[in-house]
Amino acid sequence: MMNKRTLTIGELATIVGVTPRALRHFEAAGLLRPCRADNGRRVYRAADVGTLTHILLLKRAGYTLREIASLSHGPLNAKRLLQAQLSVLETRRADLDAVIAQIKAACVLMSEDTVPDLKSFCALISKGQDHMTHNAMKDVLRHYFTPEEQQRWQEMANSHFPPTDRTAYAEQWKKLIAQCEDALSRNVSPQSSEAAELLTAWKTLQQPLQNATGPELWRKANQMYLERSNWETAERKLPFSPDVQNFIIAAARHQAATP
Secondary structure, eight states, rough: OOOTBOOHHHHHHHHTTOOHHHHHHHHHHTOOOOOEEEOEEBBBBBHHHHHHHHHHHHTTTOOOHHHHHHTTTTTTOOOHHHHHHHHHHHHHHHHHHHHHHHHHHHHOOOOOOOOOHHHHHHHHHHHHHHHHHHHHHHHHHHHHHOOHHHHHHHHHHHHOOOOHHHHHHHHHHHHHHHHHHHHHHHHHTTSHHHHHHHHHHHHHHHHHHHHHHHHHHHHHHHHHHHHHHGTTOOOSSSSSHHHHHHHHHHHHHHHHOOO
C-alpha cells in the first residue's frame, strides 16, 4: 500500500526527470535499493530520493556508474576524487578555449558585409562541435577500445566515409532517427510492419560501417551502445535516444523470432 512517505517508480521518475528504466538500471548496478510493497512493486523513500540526486549529480560531473558504485565501497578519498574531476574539467576548458579561438579567428576574417555560404558556415560549427564531442568521449572510448583499435576505427572512417560523403551519411541517419521518434510518439509497435521497415532502413545504413569495422570492433561498439547508461552524460550523448535504441532492438528480436 502506497502512502505519502513513499513514491512509486513512475512518480520518482517523473519528479527527477529520468525514465523508470534508468531507475531499474541504477538498482541493477547496486546504486539504488528500493523497498517492495505488498504487491511486489518498488517503493522509494526520502533516502532513495537523496541517493538518486547524488547519482545524477555525479553522472553530470562525468563519472560512470561503475565509478559511482565504487564510492560506496571502502573509505572515501574525497581529495583524490576532486583532483581527478578537476583534471577532467581543466582538460575540457582547454578544449573549449581552442574551439572559442577558432570561432573568434573566423569572426575576425569576416567583415559585416561578408556572408559565408551555408555549407562553409555549418562546417565551421560542426568542426567545433565534433571537437568537443570527441574529447568528451575519450575516456569512454579508452574503456571499450585499445589505442590500436581506435586508430583502426579512425582510419576506417577516413577511408570509407570521407568528409564529402560524411555529411550526407549523417543526414540519412538524422532523418531515420526522426522517423523512429515519430513512430514512438504514435506508439507504433515494434512488431508492426512499419517497425520492420524502419529496422530494414537501420540495417542498411549500418551495413557499410559494419563491413568496414569487422566483427570484433563491431561487437565492442555494440557493447558500448548497450551500456550507454553507464557512461552517457549531457556532454557524452549518442545521436539517438535510449527509447529509439530499444525500439530497434525490440523490432530486431521480433524479426529474428518470426519464422
